[in-house]
Amino acid sequence: MIDLSIEKKLKVYQGKQVLKISHQFDPGSITKVYGPSGAGKTTLLKIIAGLVSPEKGKIVVDNKTWLDTGNKINLPPQKRMPGFVFQDYALFPNMTVRDHLQYATTDVDWIKRLLFLGKLDTLTDHKPIHLSGGQQQRLAILRALAIKPKLVLMDEPFSALDSDMKTELIADLKLIFKELGATVLIVSHNPQELEGLADGELYIP
């Protein structure tokens, strides 16, 4: 269970000034996070990961307090360790596909399985510059899963995939999330894309 209540002043020129959200995420749930551009969806994921600090708020994950501004508790990202898929992938330019996964885990069987799932098993020696946009995006997803996270935060993770690839990958991810017992938040602009995957939603106006 994730119990979250935060307030963050946004650096905006026009539009919403304060991001204010209170929400509970059930364990093992998959939540679609949606809302207009600039609403603060990416900022919310970064706040949960510990990459951005809100002025006010509390985040409790499985009875452990990650953030409590009233009591000056703010765990650093390395103590939270969610699997994070960044909107711009944030891959390492000098690392091959295999390096990205080996950097995150020593479990060779898990790496093999992920490479197969992401259809990157024939491209293990390629660096990001030699991958297509869709392949880079799949690598970003695999890297996030490599640490077998209990919490997965995904920012527009399927935007570069064609619809067949997306359907197949989503079906596989559903099984993997269940196996990991992961709680998942997925930011998506596409209302249909997560049908059959997400079992909850959070609208950020």
Ligand SMILES: Nc1ncnc2c1ncn2[C@@H]1O[C@H](COP(=O)(O)OP(=O)(O)OP(=O)(O)O)[C@@H](O)[C@H]1O
């Ligand atoms: N660290 C930060 N602190 C305060 N404000 C921020 C921070 N990062 C981004 N912002 C501002 O917050 C607003 C919301 O940005 P954010 O990227 O979270 O929106 P979004 O809902 O993900 O948008 P999009 O759908 O276009 O990706 C923007 O105006 C941005 O300038």
